[in-house]
Amino acid sequence: MSDETPAPEGGTASDWGFETRMIHAGAGPDPVSGSRQIPIHQTSAYAFHDVDHAASLFNLQTFGFIYSRLGNPTVASLEQRIASLEGGCGATCAASGHAAQVLAFFPLIEAGERFAASTRLYGGSVTQFSRTFPKFDWQCDFVDTEDLSAVEAVLAQGAKALFVESLANPGGVVTDLETLAGLTRAAGALLIVDNTLATPWLCRPFEWGADLIVHSATKFLSGNGTVIGGAVVDSGRFDWSASGRFPGLSEPEPAYHGLKFSETFGELAFTVHSHAVGLRDLGASMAPMNAFLTLLGTETLALRMERHCRNALAVAEWLTEHPKVEWVSYAGLPTSPYRELAEKYLPNGAGSVFTFGVRGGYEAGVRVVEKCELFSHLANIGDARSLIIHPASTTHRQLTDEQRAAAGAGPEVVRLSIGLETVDDLVRDLDGALAAA
Amino acid sequence: MASALRYSDSLIAGILRRVRTIAMVGASPNWKRPSNFAMKYLQQKGYRVIPVNPRAAEAGASILGERARASLAEVPAPVEMVDVFRGSDAALEITREAIRLREEKRIEVVWMQLGVRNDEAAAEAEAAGLTVIMNRCPKIEYGRLWGELGWGGFDRGVISSRWRRPVKGDERAG
Numbered sequence: 001m002s003d004e005t006p007a008p009e010g011g012t013a014s015d016w017g018f019e020t021r022m023i024h025a026g027a028g029p030d031p032v033s034g035s036r037q038i039p040i041h042q043t044s045a046y047a048f049h050d051v052d053h054a055a056s057l058f059n060l061q062t063f064g065f066i067y068s069r070l071g072n073p074t075v076a077s078l079e080q081r082i083a084s085l086e087g088g089c090g091a092t093c094a095a096s097g098h099a100a101q102v103l104a105f106f107p108l109i110e111a112g113e114r115f116a117a118s119t120r121l122y123g124g125s126v127t128q129f130s131r132t133f134p135k136f137d138w139q140c141d142f143v144d145t146e147d148l149s150a151v152e153a154v155l156a157q158g159a160k161a162l163f164v165e166s167l168a169n170p171g172g173v174v175t176d177l178e179t180l181a182g183l184t185r186a187a188g189a190l191l192i193v194d195n196t197l198a199t200p201w202l203c204r205p206f207e208w209g210a211d212l213i214v215h216s217a218t219k220f221l222s223g224n225g226t227v228i229g230g231a232v233v234d235s236g237r238f239d240w241s242a243s244g245r246f247p248g249l250s251e252p253e254p255a256y257h258g259l260k261f262s263e264t265f266g267e268l269a270f271t272v273h274s275h276a277v278g279l280r281d282l283g284a285s286m287a288p289m290n291a292f293l294t295l296l297g298t299e300t301l302a303l304r305m306e307r308h309c310r311n312a313l314a315v316a317e318w319l320t321e322h323p324k325v326e327w328v329s330y331a332g333l334p335t336s337p338y339r340e341l342a343e344k345y346l347p348n349g350a351g352s353v354f355t356f357g358v359r360g361g362y363e364a365g366v367r368v369v370e371k372c373e374l375f376s377h378l379a380n381i382g383d384a385r386s387l388i389i390h391p392a393s394t395t396h397r398q399l400t401d402e403q404r405a406a407a408g409a410g411p412e413v414v415r416l417s418i419g420l421e422t423v424d425d426l427v428r429d430l431d432g433a434l435a436a437a
Numbered sequence: 438m439a440s441a442l443r444y445s446d447s448l449i450a451g452i453l454r455r456v457r458t459i460a461m462v463g464a465s466p467n468w469k470r471p472s473n474f475a476m477k478y479l480q481q482k483g484y485r486v487i488p489v490n491p492r493a494a495e496a497g498a499s500i501l502g503e504r505a506r507a508s509l510a511e512v513p514a515p516v517e518m519v520d521v522f523r524g525s526d527a528a529l530e531i532t533r534e535a536i537r538l539r540e541e542k543r544i545e546v547v548w549m550q551l552g553v554r555n556d557e558a559a560a561e562a563e564a565a566g567l568t569v570i571m572n573r574c575p576k577i578e579y580g581r582l583w584g585e586l587g588w589g590g591f592d593r594g595v596i597s598s599r600w601r602r603p604v605k606g607d608e609r610a611g
Contacts, residue, residue: 016596026587029600036598061474062481063585071588079590090591257469264471266551268577271590 018085018201023299026080040292041073060256060264060276070275074288078295082221082231085200085298086213089236090271092278093229093291097196097216098128099284100230101163104192104214106278107248107270108161111137116159118145118175119406120168123396125194126403129163144406145180155187160245161212162189166205167197167346169381170391170415171408172329172354174341181209188243196220197353197381201305202346206235212270217290219382222297223304227290232274236267249273304384304420309349311426312418318427319356324364324434329408330354352418353381355391355408362411364437365390369414371433374425386419386426442554442572446595449578452546452568456517457485459575460509460542462531463522464488466500472522475550475576476501482579486520487512509534515543520575525555532558536565550574 016024027038046065048054056062065071075093083091094100109115117129119142129140143154145164155162162184164175177193184191193205196216205213215221217229240249240262249269252258255277261269279285309332316330331342332350342350358364368388369377375388379395389395396409404410418426459479464486465472476486480501489512493505506512509519509531519535521528528549535544547562549555549571559569580586581593 020596024596024598025592028584028595028597031584031601034600056477056481059468059474061477063580063588065588071590073588076588076590080587080592083590083592084594088592090589092590259469264474266574266577268589268591275589 019302021081021084022301025084026077027295038074038077038292038295040288041068042288043072044068060259060272068288069283069285070279072285072288072291074295075286075291078217078286078291078298079231081295081298082200082215082217083233085301086195086233087200087204087206087235088213088233089267091231091233092271092274093217093231093286094279095230095284095286096228097194097214097218097230098124099282100214100216100232101125101128101194102282102284103274103278104212104232105133105138105161106282107273108190108246109138110248112139114139114141114157114159115161115163116141116143116151116154117163118165118168119143119403120145120171120173120175120408121163121165122169122194123391123399123404123407123409125163126407127398142406145175148179148183151180151183152187155183155189159187160189161192163192163194165194165197166203167331167351167353168408169197169353170355170395170413172331172336172338172350173408174331174338174345174350176341177203177205177208177210177345184211185209188245190238197351198346199301199305201302202309202348202351206233206237208345211235211238216382217286217294218380220297220305220308221301221382222290222294223300223382223384224293224297225380225383225385227293227297229286229290229294234270234274236270238270240269248277253277305349305352307420308352308418311420311423312352312354312416313349314423315416315418315426315430316354316356319430322431322434324359324437326357326359326412328354328356353415354418355413355415357410357412358414358434358437360412360437362392365412365414366393367437368430368433371436372429373432374421374429375416375433381415381417383417384420386421386429387417389415391415444570444573446582448568449570449573450582452518452548452570453575453579453582456546458516459484459486459518459520460489460506460512460516461486461520461522462489462509463527464490464493464500464505465522466490466493466498466505472550473500475520475522475574478576479579487516509538509542512542514541517543518546518548519544521547521549521553523553525549525553528553528555529558529561532562536562536567539565539567546570548573548575551577 079091190211192212193210199220213233215231250262265272331338391409488500488505490505491507494507546568551574554571
């Protein structure tokens with residue numbers, strides 16, 4: 001508070017435009033060196049001034065770094081940026097999108113408790129929730145989120161959260177976030193939205209009432225297929241103390257001398273907890289180099305998403321006319337049953353990941369994938385490169401036939417993640433592959 | 438429902454730059470309480486924080502090296518800011534005392550902590566020429582405006598490309 005303390009300039013980040021925050025949020029010049037780009041803080045641990053300073057940090061009485069499992073300056077820059085882009089209060093980065101999902105549920109669900117999840121999810125999330133979470137005695141009820149009475153029923157049975165994807169992978173499905181948020185709010189439960197496929201450029205779930213957002217930073221946020229990473233973003237709006245259903249956040253935490261996170265940190269409680277308890281004990285922290293690469297990616301997010309969406313729409317339109325294509329599931333097409341929801345929730349474009357059905361079933365689907373020259377056959381999405389995969393034999397292989405059908409990953413389905421190449425080249429490559437299928 | 442409270446960054450920063458001494462009403466001697474957390478942090482940033490806590494005062498106790506006082510009237514002048522670390526109901530009485538003591542103690546700001554809001558008290562204080570902040574924590578606002586809050590992964594709402602020297606005020610940082 002001395003006179004030499006620098007005056008904060010500029011405005012409030014919410015006053016700045018999205019593109020400005022993509023580049024600047026969480027990233028001023030380094031106070032010591034003036035380094036304009038964020039330094040990669042490749043360090044395991046941080047020096048203390050003295051024992052009292054160390055004690056203050058361990059007691060969560062002051063802000064600062066202890067050990068990079070709990071926090072790292074480069075990772076913190078990315079956390080601030082993602083929080084800003086989503087319009088959230090704070091964010092916690094994790095080693096992967098899957099790690100972020102564990103971190104999201106960890107403060108919320110006690111052993112023996114339940115949450116609900118949409119049937120239309122990335123296959124890896126279905127497997128994580130249905131196979132691995134039960135080992136923590138976290139029980140997941142899958143529900144068709146387009147059947148609102150089924151959602152109400154599962155919330156009435158004690159589900160403490162509902163997990164959905166804003167734009168679902170792989171089906172070209174748009175989720176009615178505002179309606180679902182009304183149901184979770186009425187039930188005293190949280191709405192958790194995986195916003196990976198949409199990114200905050202296309203959709204900002206907090207504006208529709210979501211409580212938490214998770215990301216796989218591996219995808220469009222980093223954007224070049226270089227990184228495995230994830231993030232949990234907190235809206236800061238859920239009142240843990242008033243709810244009483246989330247003792248991990250509102251009741252005394254024995255490992256911190258009986259501190260109550262919601263009482264002590266208010267709207268910061270979830271994010272402080274997910275660093276100080278979640279990352280501390282689960283250990284799935286993001287590496288600083290991965291945070292740096294993701295920061296670089298976010299600087300061009302809007303530009304890339306515009307082109308991703310434009311290319312995807314052109315390819316989807318072309319596919320609908322192709323004789324070997326049975327159907328195309330892209331929410332940006334006028335024929336999509338999700339067109340109306342897409343116009344509401346994704347006004348800037350319907351993303352670049354979608355599916356189509358090849359005539360000839362499983363075998364034809366496999367052949368299309370194998371005959372591509374430019375599209376890369378691999379299990380990822382959200383890359384500058386165009387990607388292709390046959391979900392039934394890969395990403396959704398571990399599911400039952402019923403789960404695959406519900407997830408939009410039947411035997412004839414091919415998933416595309418449209419990249420930033422010349423769109424005519426993408427069309428020519430698919431044309432050749434379809435001809436050979 | 439009461440409307441949301443909005444304070445500009447420049448208003449909050451101006452208060453935190455101008456104030457030197459804070460009377461913290463409801464400061465707890467228990468180091469695990471939020472008020473004790475906030476008091477310790479503000480001391481580290483160079484503020485003198487004087488605890489107002491009748492029970493601790495009666496026992497002759499000190500909190501973080503500062504003798505506890507039984508009431509605002511016992512706090513030595515000047516004290517530019519009264520930080521209300523009590524429930525919203527108690528805020529009215531505390532604010533009225535601050536208004537009464539305004540000139541004697543040179544009080545300029547009544548600041549009600551995160552979760553504390555009393556619109557009646559605020560109206561009276563503002564009519565008396567005091568600046569009022571409600572439902573905010575000076576520790577969080579300090580951390581937000583001068584960078585440290587970002588270390589925890591929080592959106593600080595501050596964007597600037599100017600090169601600034603490290604935050605002063607933490608005596609041990611030197």
